[in-house]
Amino acid sequence: xxxxxIAGHLHALADTSxxxxxAALIPNVSPEKxxxxxxxxxxxxxxELLRSDMDGGTHVVEDFLEALPHTxxxxxxxxxxLLNLTVHSADEAFRMLDRFLPHVDNWAVCDALNVxxxxxxxxxxxxxxxxxxxxxxxxxxxxxxxxxxLLMKDFLDDPRFDPEQLExxxxxxxxxxxxxxxxxWYVATxxxxxxxxxxxxxxxxxxxxxxxxDWTHNKSIQKACESRRITAERKSYLRTLKxxxxxx
Numbered sequence: 001x002x003x004x005x006i007a008g009h010l011h012a013l014a015d016t017s018x019x020x021x022x023a024a025l026i027p028n029v030s031p032e033k034x035x036x037x038x039x040x041x042x043x044x045x046x047x048e049l050l051r052s053d054m055d056g057g058t059h060v061v062e063d064f065l066e067a068l069p070h071t072x073x074x075x076x077x078x079x080x081x082l083l084n085l086t087v088h089s090a091d092e093a094f095r096m097l098d099r100f101l102p103h104v105d106n107w108a109v110c111d112a113l114n115v116x117x118x119x120x121x122x123x124x125x126x127x128x129x130x131x132x133x134x135x136x137x138x139x140x141x142x143x144x145x146x147x148x149x150l151l152m153k154d155f156l157d158d159p160r161f162d163p164e165q166l167e168x169x170x171x172x173x174x175x176x177x178x179x180x181x182x183x184x185w186y187v188a189t190x191x192x193x194x195x196x197x198x199x200x201x202x203x204x205x206x207x208x209x210x211x212x213x214d215w216t217h218n219k220s221i222q223k224a225c226e227s228r229r230i231t232a233e234r235k236s237y238l239r240t241l242k243x244x245x246x247x248x
Contacts, residue, residue: 002060003067009045010074013037026073029106034073039112042074046081061086065096069103076104080112090124093117094131097146101135104142107178113146118154125160136172144172145182152186156193163197166190167209170201180216187212188223191238192230202241214243 019036023029049061061082070076079100087093093115104110118128128150135147148169155161169186172179190198201210202217212220221242225235 002058002063005060006049006064006078007072007075010035010037010072010078013041013045022073026106026108029073033071037074037077039077042077043081046078046085049082050085068099073106073109076109077112080109084112084114084116087115087117089122090117090120090128090131101143101146102140104146106142107145110142110145110178111149113149114153118150128154129160129165133168136168141174141176141178144174144179148172148179148182148186152182152189156186156190161194163194166198166201170210170212173213180213181219183212183216184219184223187216187220188227191220191224191234192227195234202238204241218242 014035023031132147221238
């Protein structure tokens, strides 16, 4: 019953013009599976559902999170937002994400995941890193993308950062655009936050465990040069490290 109520509310928020805009940004999701709902509306609805459950003693959110797979893009977006708000421990996050990630089929839902439990000082960083390592070896595009995104958001600007994490990202081998793009974003962000450890990845004689494929190497430099967090002097130096490659 709760799932039907949620689906009905989502359909009521549908905007056909925004659907066309969103479909162009996320081409690997069929427009038939999109309603066209803006992210702030979905976030607001996620909070509304949680308040309603708390006030009424109901379990609509819990039932919805267990009802996988979903049909609509917006249902998956809502699922990601609810996970962000409701999961309070790393172990619970591992369980919920292992159920959800195989159903994630686009970058928008993947990048919407930002689980609070992993930010907590109570989280076992070694357990989280072991899980990230397992996810990067999953062979699934968006599970890998999520793992790298998590490493970027939660570990780069944190006492938990370790240069070995750079090796993990460098060691991923994939021809998938969405995997290699997040790897490039990771390296560009790492250059802004951990320059001394990261710049070694881009040296011509970079150690094998840190050496990137040509596309990710050059895209990392491009994204770093677009960043406001990196000095002009460093950007000039980065451009000298670009590799000649025929692949765009």
